Amino acid sequence: MKIWKTVASPMGDRPGNRRRVLVPTMGALHRGHGELIQSSRNAVGDGGEVVVSIFVNPLQFAAGGDYEKYPRPEEADDEFCREAGVDILFRPAPEEMYAADFSVSVDENLLANTLEGRSRPGHFRGVCTVVAKLFNLLSPSAAVFGEKDFQQLAIIRRMVRDLNFPIEIIGVPTVREADGLACSSRNQYLNSEERAQGPALQRALQEARRLFAEGERSAEAIQSAARNVIANAPLARIDYLEVVNADTLQPVTTADAKSLILVAAFFGQTRLIDNLRLS
Ligand code: AMP
DSSP states (O other), rough: EEEESSSSSTTTTGGGGEEHHHHHHHHOOHHHHHHHHHHHHHHOOOTOOOEEOOOOGGGGGGGTTTTTTOOHHHHHHHHHHTTOOOOOEEOOOOOHHHHTOOOOOOOOGGGHHHHHHSSTTHHHHHHHHHHHHHHHHHSSSEEEEEGGHHHHHHHHHHHHHHTTTTOOOEEOOOOOOOTTTTTOOOGGOOOHHHHHHHHHHHHHHHHHHHHHHHHHHHHBHHHHHHHHHHSTTTEEEEEEEEEEETTTTOOOSBBOOTTEEEEEEETTTTTEEEEEOOO
């Protein structure tokens, strides 16, 4: 495995124009990232390169957020990538990615105005900007993102369409712990009581799906049933819980086959997100 630590590496060159699939991450790698790497291996074909980027992107964290304390287990991540058969690990330094007088960024202005975008102003500007930079630096033929961050995946697809990046975007279903909690680098912040109550999010979304399958179509009724499940986890404080159209991310009053339910909740200082299609 090659490790590239500088943006000056000859990264845009793909010898023989071989396929290259990129998995952008912030590190603290877990089984969810492992699944993305596996999908990129399947997508890259013989002779292609799987590139994992690890970059804790300051631009997507709010002031006073967890940027400083975000886990950075470099050796474990190296080992994880080696074992997963990654060809190139790209780990640039923040001062190389952003010049001191950095002044150009990428904004998506429709899908980013709701849900995570409303709770975390500027977050998706940070995400779009860093992903656009990684695309320019590495020239991948495809890039892989998790459905766990459903809104992020939708916004990246929109950015690629609207800015004509010649890059295929591949979505990968959410990987979960045995009890249903979505794998996340932030799960390690949870104390044991919070960890025990974390699966309430997924249970609530499953309850929403069950109601939909039984014929319930009122988004309000579905949301309120899901909220009631989370109420059984007293350490959870809901930030948002909404049934939306999966394409537009706009709230719906009547659920249908295109509906998706998303939740964000705090457990102590830790904010977790999850989502599920209703059908
Ligand atoms: P992160 O390192 O948290 O920024 O995530 C990097 C990529 O991994 C993003 O595309 C995430 O959506 C994806 N990801 C994170 N957790 C999971 C998971 N549990 N299942 C599937 N993909 C995930």
